[in-house]
Amino acid sequence: MIPARFCCQHLSARHASTTFKKRLFAIDEAEDEWSQHNAKKLIDTTEKGLQASIPKDFPYFHVQFGLNKGFVHVIDNEDEFKSSLGINVIRGMLQLPVEDMHGRQRYVSVEVQKEAVKSFVQDWEPFDWTKQLHHSYLYTLTSLGPNSTQLLESIIVLQSKSSWPELVGVQGTVAEATIERENSYVDAVIVPEGSSVILDFRCDRVWVWVDKNGIVYRVPTIG
Numbered sequence: 028m029i030p031a032r033f034c035c036q037h038l039s040a041r042h043a044s045t046t047f048k049k050r051l052f053a054i055d056e057a058e059d060e061w062s063q064h065n066a067k068k069l070i071d072t073t074e075k076g077l078q079a080s081i082p083k084d085f086p087y088f089h090v091q092f093g094l095n096k097g098f099v100h101v102i103d104n105e106d107e108f109k110s111s112l113g114i115n116v117i118r119g120m121l122q123l124p125v126e127d128m129h130g131r132q133r134y135v136s137v138e139v140q141k142e143a144v145k146s147f148v149q150d151w152e153p154f155d156w157t158k159q160l161h162h163s164y165l166y167t168l169t170s171l172g173p174n175s176t177q178l179l180e181s182i183i184v185l186q187s188k189s190s191w192p193e194l195v196g197v198q199g200t201v202a203e204a205t206i207e208r209e210n211s212y213v214d215a216v217i218v219p220e221g222s223s224v225i226l227d228f229r230c231d232r233v234w235v236w237v238d239k240n241g242i243v244y245r246v247p248t249i250g
Contacts (some may be wrong), residue, residue: 031109038120047090050116051100203216
């Protein structure tokens, strides 16, 4: 028995529907000569839905477009049916190369890999949701205790900056701030230097710059 496999891909519904119908119809035509059953193999599920369209006790391939429209292909021979059918049809629609992740990889130089990464970053840039997380903060402390643990008394949220001229010539040390949210207030705790750094999408833990007078100058932009 072929194990169940589910995939979801964002495509043009009209294009995908036409392409899958042609592909499944071609498979049906090829299988008719050797079919062991008289059941109709390509079934439109738009009217009845999937459950009412599936022949009883038959393995099947199902593709759906949106909430209602779709097709079911009854599998006559499970041993010969390729479970990669859906992925291969989509790959053809998107004009993508054949998947070779399980094959022997050819050598790719470091320079080529760097160019590939650079190209991906450029293509991904318009969709990079992590840019929404790139905020910078300016904290003000009255003083720091001996163990470098104090609550910040005020917080000013600033826009992200690429340079921080106010740090030029300032003597200080790098510490870590843990931001705690409770009852709509934002407090930050300075923890000892050398603690592990955790950056997540909530900005719960970030780096800060503390000068010798206990003033926290900034939290750098994440990334």
